[in-house]
Amino acid sequence: KNEVEQSPQNLTAQEGEFITINCSYSVGISALHWLQQHPGGGIVSLFMLSSGKKKHGRLIATINIQEKHSSLHITASHPRDSAVYICAVRSVNYGGSQGNLIFGKGTKLSVKP
Amino acid sequence: KAGVTQTPRYLIKTRGQQVTLSCSPISGHRSVSWYQQTPGQGLQFLFEYFSETQRNKGNFPGRFSGRQFSNSRSEMNVSTLELGDSALYLCASSPQSLATGYTFGSGTRLTVV
Numbered sequence: 317k318n319e320v321e322q323s324p325q326n327l328t329a330q331e332g333e334f335i336t337i338n339c340s341y342s343v344g345i346s347a348l349h350w351l352q353q354h355p356g357g358g359i360v361s362l363f364m365l366s367s368g369k370k371k372h373g374r375l376i377a378t379i380n381i382q383e384k385h386s387s388l389h390i391t392a393s394h395p396r397d398s399a400v401y402i403c404a405v406r407s408v409n410y411g412g413s414q415g416n417l418i419f420g421k422g423t424k425l426s427v428k429p
Numbered sequence: 430k431a432g433v434t435q436t437p438r439y440l441i442k443t444r445g446q447q448v449t450l451s452c453s454p455i456s457g458h459r460s461v462s463w464y465q466q467t468p469g470q471g472l473q474f475l476f477e478y479f480s481e482t483q484r485n486k487g488n489f490p491g492r493f494s495g496r497q498f499s500n501s502r503s504e505m506n507v508s509t510l511e512l513g514d515s516a517l518y519l520c521a522s523s524p525q526s527l528a529t530g531y532t533f534g535s536g537t538r539l540t541v542v
Contacts, residue, residue, distance in 0.1 A: 358536075361531045
C-alpha cells in the first residue's frame, strides 16, 4: 500500500462544476502540499498545509490531521483547471526531524467546456 | 524575479555514460531539492540540500549524487546510466526551511538510449 493515496485517479467534469480531490496518508507528517502539473511538465505549488484550511481564489485545501486526510476543492471549475493535481507529504523522521517528501500518484483532471 | 533555472532542458545519453544536471534557485533561496518523474513511478524524491549540506536523501542507488555550492546553485550527477534512468528531473527551491512552499523549475528531460 502506498504511503500517500489519492482519489480519484482520473476525473472529468463539466465547466462550472464543484470538484473534490482527496488525499490520504499513512505516515506522520509535518506538512502536506498540493501541486498542479500542466501538460509539458511544469509544476506549481498550490498550497502547503499543516492544519486547518487555506483558500486561494477558486481553490480551497483542507487537512484533518487526526484522520490523516486532505481535500482539494475547485469551485466553478474552468477548462484551464485541467491538469494533474498531486498531493505530497513531508514525513517526520524518528526523532522528529523533517524527512522526505512522499508523493501521491496524482489525479488527472479534465474540465470540458 | 527570475525563477528556478534548470539546464539543460533536454539531454540524450548512452547507457553507461554519466550526466550532470544543473539547477539555479531563486535568488535568496537556500534550499534546493531534486525529484525524478517517470510515467510508472510518478514523482520521487531524490535529495535535498540546505546551505551546502544534504539534509535528506531518497531511496535511490549510489549512482545518483548531488551537491550544493556556496551560491546555492546545485548539481546532480548520475553515473553509469541505465535505460531506466530516462525521466524528467525536476529541481525546486524554497527560501530557507523545509516547511515553506516550493518553486519548481521546468525540468531536464533525460533520455538514455
